[in-house]
Amino acid sequence: MHMSDALLSPTVGFAFCAVSAALLGYSARKIRAESDESKIPLMGVLSAFVFAAQMINFSIPGTGSSGHLSGGLLLAVFLGPYRGFLAIASVLVIQCLFFADGGLMALGANIFNMGFWACFIVYPLLWRPWLEAGFSRPRLAFISILSAMIILLLGALGVVLETSFSGIADLPLSTFMMFMLPIHLGIALVEGAATLAIILFIRRTRPELLGILAEEGAGPSRLAYAKGAAVLLTMALFTGAVLSRFASTRPDGLEWSLAKTRAAKAAGKPVFSASPAATMPRIQRGRNPGRRTAYRVPEHPGCPELRDYTGLWARRWHWRSRSDWDSRFGTGAVNPRGRGLR
């Protein structure tokens, strides 16, 4: 989520501009000292890749919605802290200039929220030591999801705190936090899973691109566990200290409405009047008579995808039942869901 000029006070805006400018200058100096020119086009093209990846949506299982990669973690992981930070910052600059996301004065806050945690905290202190100590798929999965969660939740927390300190919006801090953090937890799970899936794909097809991620290592050392635990503990303490200061004891806004909803449910009353969609009959899931395959029909009859299921899919089942789908088209490459139908 981008911080915006309209919600920012000059003090907060200038403070974050100064911090981000210092970090950019520091990173640029480090990169100049490395003087590895082959990585200059790599950084640029990977930033452009992030834009391409952001356009490709995928469906999120169990929710009915779709999401996309935001790419911060991927850039940090592949480019390292300094180059990753510049790459993320350049993505934000282009988004701000061409897509009207955020604003020029809020750029400092946005670069800090989205780049700092990923490149200067999570990658060097958590991701790298953890995977250098030993690589395995479960470890990679764990660290990807955890890193995405830390990056996105701290980023969201940043937006909430910057907005509150600016004092332009009246939304109380606790309500705003209750609104932002769960959403970003969801986004983080998607981001972590997508980053993990991409890394695993690259590892399967071109392992030489991955460096430390390519080798199966021995088990992690105790030091790695200790370091990871120390970082997590510090973050938990920091978050706890910051949040508890602002936590309110009185219910307000969203809390109040939640409490009301709960009370109404307990009394057996409907909370909201039923919408026409809610009163429509629902098609039950069930076995398709005469076929071996159980299949799901979307529960909502207004769903436009229903046509696909009853028409095209039915035809495909027919083919499958004659078991000539594979002999005609092969599996995998042509059939987008491979084993899903068996």
Next chain:
Amino acid sequence: MKRLAEIRRIARAREASSTGLDPRAAILATLLYLICIISLGKYELAGGLAFLAFPLFALLAMDIPARPILGKLIFVSPFVLMIGLANPWLDTRPMLRVHSLTLSAGSISFLVIACKSTLSVTAVAILLELFPFQEICAGLRSLRLPEPFVTQILFAHRYLFLLVEEGQSLQKARDLKSFGRKGRDIRTTAALLGCLFIRTLDRSQRIHRSMLSRGFDGTFRLPAARTFTRRDGAFLFLSALLLAGFRAYFHFHASPSLP
């Protein structure tokens, strides 16, 4: 998609800048304008409306097409409006009475938020309409932005079109082969993105080789920075003076704010 076409239009429309202005002067004036806007008080609706005069003047005086800018305004971050929309509910103290209509303090602060975000988007859009992106980057470099960062922005901007188009065709192919939500799952998409990623890395190696063969030494050759003429100085001075005057007026005649 419209957004991509829009970037392309900007890149094509201003192959060479036609204003004769130094991009540095324009960038600094835009920054001053943005500082004035964000420093306006929470209930300063009159100030917000008054600052609308600057982009309107630029649109008329510099012959900038208004339609694409209006198009951009439609996308003004829904997040901002959503957060701001809470204000009228949370702050219901009556503040302004226009004939029989009473506006609450929350409604006014919401209008100010909407006004500020409109103005900041318009200001940046006008800056982009005035100069080709390369010239803006050259200006940023001569304003002492770190060299690797400017190079990085230029590179990302240049390859944006290529990769986004490639991503689009991949997505279209995937969508044609999938049925509703089936086939658009994260696993298929990750394989797709992984392919694109590997192609991107290969592309960066090819680019690097071809750049080396053309004598690349780590910095982009941008059009030579212009000399900052007296005219540019006068433009910057006048805009600063006007902005400071407007801002000072609304500092001393601020709208009454509620405790």
